[in-house]
Amino acid sequence: MSAQLKIAVILSSTRQARLADKPAQWFLDFARAEHPEITFELVDLRDFNLPFFDEVASNAWAPSQSPEAVKWQQKIAEFDGYIFVTAEYNHSITGALKNALDQAYVEWAKKPMGAVGYGGLGAGRAIEHLRAIAVELQMVPVRNAVHIGGGDFMAISPLGANGEMSEIAGHIEGSAKGLLADIAWWGAATKAARG
Template sequence: MTRIGIIIGSTRPGRNGAAVGQWVYEVAKQRTNVEFELVDLLDYKLPHLDEVYPPAMGQYQQPHTLEWARKIASFDGFVMVTPEYNHSTSGALKNAIDFLYSEWNNKAVGFVSYGSRGGTRAVEHLRLIAGELQMADVRSQVALSLFTDFENFSVFKPNERQQDTLNATLDQVVAWSEALAPLRSK
């Protein structure tokens, strides 16, 4: 069965990402032909990148890197839930991505972003990173506005149309994850 990881890309206290990630998971788990798992970066306690060798070499030394590598390797694709901080993604998500290389290769990725402008600038940066990691980023994305999808900028109340956009994103992530399976089996 195809496995998709939903990565909560913020570790900030009081973050909106946990509620957004839970919403993505609740919508996603209604599908019976795919397995989804919520992956919270808070659970991995990754320090600032502390590996001696470049991730492309695959010579991970640190126990936290090995645990993270096993988790990411277990998925066929991803939905990354990202805030937009200073026109980009969070440092925590970028750091978590940078720890690994081959575990990301030939997998699909979709994005659910949030911020004052819907987090779209964070996603544009993540698309560039995905390309370098040989990931297939899907076209559809969910862009949640702090003004219209949150109450008081902190209580998540997505507009009804956002679920349709999320389902389109999930459809694409699943389809591309399955299409890339032959490349991962080599």
Template structure:
């Protein structure tokens, strides 16, 4: 069975990404089809990229990078739960992606985003980054506008539209993660 991480893509105080990631993990775990696990960037405390060599060489010098590499290596796919900051990706998520290269290759990724416009511009950026990291991004995504999916713009209350959008994302992610696993073995 494939192993998929639900990655909490923000570490900001008052972040909403943990609420959203908890919902994704709960729904994913109850449906089955893969082993799902929470991966919260707040638990890793990665500094700004400080490796002297390009990540594509895999010559990691710092222990925090080696721990991060071992963590990412365990997974076959990812659901990135991301906010949209200034029409793009939270810096902590971009930094976490930039630390590694081969550990991301030939793995599937899906996106659950939120923000004033549902976080879709962050996902546009993430799709470009995923392509460069040789990740396969699935077409289905969940976009959560503050106006419809957050009570008082802070407490996550998924709409029926959001509930309905998550299933196809998980279906596609499990299928792609399963298929891509054969490339890595």
């Protein structure tokens, strides 16, 4: 088992009009600069044609029959932790993300997760909901998160000024550093325990 951590940065919206690409790419670049000892990879839910969950049970209890679900499970099994870039839809995560979470179980377990959220309130409610789901999937939710809300959200959103992430980077770099420190520590701890 390699000592180097491999962390997925998961784009959790599949809408054509999504904002996710901007914060995801900014976070990926920031993470790679802050922690060159960790491998970060962008994983886009659009690249996985996941059907709605329709298995007899979670793959904790029975192997998945859907080839798309198995492909997804194999991909997320590659990682030692996850950072979800998520919007907030009606006080929760996207339906696409909930479905993707449900399509696996054993692959998520005993690994840390964190979030970069965006929306009017910085996706605070969505991230809290995501953490509760992660607990049931036996992930380790970390304390720190990046919340892009209010004026910062409107500064980068096409609904507002549609500016670049560089315009708000100074406001969110501190929380991004905290999130990355949490993921690095818990990633190393859980990887050692799994090994």
